[in-house]
Amino acid sequence: MSVEDLGGRPVIIGGGIAGLMTALHLAPEPVLLLSRTPLGAEASSAWAQGGLAASLGDDDDPALHLADTLAAGDGLCDGEMASRILNAAPGAIETLAGFGVRFDRIPEGTPRLGLEAAHSRRRIVHADGDGSGREIMRALVAAVRSTPTIEVVEGFEARRLAVEDGRIAGVLMSGPAGPVFFATGRVVLATGGIGGLFDDSTNPLGSCGQGLALAARAGAALADLEFIQFHPTALDGSNRPMTLISEAVRGEGATIVDETGRRFLDGVRGAELAPRDIVARAVWNHLADGHRVFLDAREKPGPAFAGQFPTIASACSKAGLDPARDLIPVRPAQHYHMGGVAVDGSGRTSVAGLLACGEVASTGLHGANRLASNSLTEAVVCARCVAESLSGTPARRTKPAIASDYPSPDPTPVRPLLSRALGVVRDGEGLKAAARTLLALAERKDAASDPAAVGLMIAMAALQRRESRGAHYRTDFPDHAAVARRSEITLQAALAAARELAPALESVT
Structure with missing residues (x-):
């Protein structure tokens, strides 16, 4: 096993939006960014269709955004954390634009705002239609690669965190030449979710909860793990991972019907735009009763579908479907994990020197049920908090504490x-x-x-x-x-x- 003494440099594990933003906010402090795959190749962030939720409209404000978030969270949100994050959301959009993200805008130049389930206002900011995650990752990867103080190490997988006297002492990685130990007293987990633990998921199969495992084996506390969001409208077919049919499609007027054409959500408050857990259970139960379930976008968005949702339209085309003419078969699939490593307002875990950001962390924002498009917003906002916390933490030299590979x-x-x-x-x-x-x-x-x-x-x-x-x-x-x-x-x-x-x-x- 080779040993790399980082001289106290922090290590960020994960190359999605949370990891990239943390590294960028730390600049010009030197940092090591570790990614299991080439940057952006298998990050859940790159697959995000819905965009970021932020109260930018003239009829909106952070208090309304907070009210919708608390309602969706079903009594389990941390109200103080939610308020902090959502008040910072408009500034997060400006930060991303500053890094070169090309948000969709109306002719007047302001961001085009979309509607998704359980939001009382149009407040979803998109980039490249339903390719929001891909466009954000494009800009952030370019910014990271052009920042000289960020050293990117690709093709390395974190296997264990070393802990000495209750503090982080380093990261054991496995790379092309075998195990490598990076000695450091500051580590950020930004490793994404748990989609790879389920047969039906809209996330990369490589996202199998390794960040949670790293934290748990280091002795960290985890919170709200039982709360797993299932998206109600994944394209029902043989492909795995499953293709997400964004909630934004329903926000533009598409309806959910069964094989008889009946809108069986008619009696549900909010119908197609009810909170995701309610819609997912209704779809699941209808399927269990022997029905088939479809998304009907033939009238709304209708002919405009391909222009508004090019990624989804392409996936449907590969399945032999034209959303402007055909019903889209759908079923629920694992989509997001509200639970994660328990963190405070600065992203610190119960293990000294270990921080977490993004889907792997549990801030309390999402409660029992994430409000649509709050997750990318959380990752961007909390990345700054984590970076500020790291910057205020003195660097510590450590020595190797793990001798075996996993x-x-x-x-x-x-x-x-x-x-x-x-x-x-x-x-x-x-x-x-x-x-x-x-x-x-x-x-x-x-x-x-x-x-x-x-x-x-x-x-x-x-x-x-x-x-x-x-x-x-x-x-x-x-x-x-x-x-x-x-x-x-x-x-x-x-x-x-x-x-x-x-x-x-x-x-x-």
């Missing part, structure tokens, strides 16, 4: 377990059955152990939440608890709780 994570054995037990609808017996197998996999110390450890923490958090709230719906506990409480768990606590359940699990079939 296998690259393989989530294949975990996917069917989480897909069955932790989908749109859950129940206690299914969660217990999944926990039994996940516990055995997590303790094997092979390629499946890290994904299984993440899955086990999610399953135990879901099992301990004996209510239904937001994206967490249990058929055996269908009602809200009297008091809304955020959850917190560590890997050791999850393992211990699962082992205590082991005798009961033996009887689960």
Whole structure:
């Protein structure tokens, strides 16, 4: 194993919007940015269609944005954090424009604002139509590569974080020439989500919760892991990952119908633009009843579809569909993780020297159900907070603390377990059955152990939440608890709780 002494330089793990923005805000302080793939190649950020939510309209303000966010979060948002982030959202748009992001604008020059579910105003800022993530990543990658103080190391995968006396001491990476230890006392996790842990997801399959595993094995606390958002309208076909049909399509008037042409969401408050958890459950239940479900965009946006949503139109064309003439078959798919590594307002975790930003972090903004397009906004705003926190943290020299290598994570054995037990609808017996197998996999110390450890923490958090709230719906506990409480768990606590359940699990079939 080779050792690299970074002289106290911070290490950012992850090359999506959160990681790139953190690195850019740290400049001119030298920083090492590590990416498992070439920058932008497999980042969930690049796949984002919906854009960023910010109160820019004349009829809008941060207080209205906050009210919509709290309503969607179903009683579980951290109101103070949400207010801070959403008040900073308009400035985040200006920051991105300053880095060269070409936002869609009306002839007068102001940003064109779109509407998405559970927003009471048009406040979604797009770039290149439904290619927002791709355009933002283009600009940020170019900015990072032109910043001399940012050293980009591609093709390296983080395997473990070293901890000494409760503080971060470095990162064990695996690269083309084998394991490398980067000695540093400051690490930022910006590794994205958990889509690769599910059979049906709109995210890159390589996003299998490794950031959560790194933090958990370092002893960090994680929060709200049970809250997983399923997007109600993924293109129903054989391709994996699944193609997202952005909520913005419904914002422009498309409707959800079944094979008879009936709008079965008619009786739901908000109908197609109700919060995502409500729409996803309605679609899931309708499919379970033997129906097929489609998105009908033939009248609205109609002939304008391809111009407004070129990425989606292209994907539909490859599937033999023309959205201006054909119904688009859809089904729910895992889309976003509201839970993550527990962080404070500066992105600091419970482990000194370890910070987190983006989807891997849990700030409390999203609560039990993320409001559409708040996630990219959160990543951009919180990246500045993390950078400011890092800048105020003295550099520490450390020494190697890990001598062995670890296998690259393989989530294949975990996917069917989480897909069955932790989908749109859950129940206690299914969660217990999944926990039994996940516990055995997590303790094997092979390629499946890290994904299984993440899955086990999610399953135990879901099992301990004996209510239904937001994206967490249990058929055996269908009602809200009297008091809304955020959850917190560590890997050791999850393992211990699962082992205590082991005798009961033996009887689960």
